[in-house]
Amino acid sequence: MTSSRHIQPDENPAGIDLPLDPLPGHSSLGRLERVLKRGEFAVTAELNPPDSANPEDVYQRAAVFDGWVDGINAVDASGANCHMSSVGICALLTRMGYAPIMQIACRDKNRIAIQGDVLGASAMGVANILCLTGDGVQAGDQPGAKPVFDLDCMSLLETVRTMRDNGKFLSGRKLTTPPAVFLGAAVNPFAPPYDFRPMRLAKKIAAGAQFVQSQYCFDVAMFRTYMQRVRDLGLTEQCFVLAGVGPLASAKTARWIRSNVPGIHIPDAIIKRLEGAADQKTEGKRLCIDIINEVKEIPGVAGVHVMAYRQEEYVAEIVAESGVLKDRRPWKREARHDDQVVADRLDSILNDEITEQPADRVERAAN
16 A cells, blocks of 8 residues: 655665665765755754663654755764764664764774674665764773774775775675675864875775865864865865864863864854854854854855764754755655654663563463
8 A cells, every 4th residue: 555645755665674776876875865866955063962762862853854865874982982882872763754964983883894784774774874983082081991993094994995895805705795885984184184184085985985074173264174185176166065163162162172172173263153152052053153154255165074973953043044955955864753752762772670581471471
């Protein structure tokens, strides 16, 4: 029986959790690649992973992005701090039809585990993978952990590209079904040596990057210079560049980030603007919108990646007020008739007192 429910753009009519039909020239079956290749200005956001085993914590955090983003980054222990795993978050998001971007950090896993995760993720419907080297363990709250770094971002890109395009593991063993994934990486135009940054992007593209998300952009002039070099090298014709943006909660927060988070450049003028505001949090949101409106006009910028750590509720406002979507509405999850049934069952599993013994369950199953 065919459902009369309205089918949203870039959604499989047979089910929101199912992949899209393949398109010529596309390496994945996901929405993000389609949006970018159609020339639409893409918006992605970052999901703050929970310190929890409750799936509802993920769904509540993802729901604030509904209808406003084209992809949701599932963070892989950023800052070397442990949270719910990226692959676990992706499993939950794909189940509900969201388009996750699975981050893989080389810090914690060797090539055997990483290749297995790539296959598992693709099997679950993950269409986008972001390849990262990862912060050192000394940056996190468990500095005694043993770092791996069997691969780095470059060799990870090459590994996944080999699996996808050649249908082989690094060992040369053939895959039955290669992973259909859209490959991404991170770039930082704001860290020295500045002249080398466009060349590093070129190397990531050569390794397999099809899209990149930048570090936070608080210095638009510096980013504009970077993009000029990137265009001169012809790189925007080979890779989609998404500018990283995000709201700052206060001048105090901005100072702390500048002093304690490597790779983030915040000019004095930004801090002065926040200090001069009556409501610094509102001004931080306004600042993010202003930066989006500037970077979206830079030739070669294909979208923005909104990183609103602990301010995710502002993402919809920021995207709406910036006008970057114009008249386009990204995919939005629609309520299903069985949502409440699933929610009630989950609540009973998590919270009800367990009185039935294992032997009782075996006997009940047998009968």
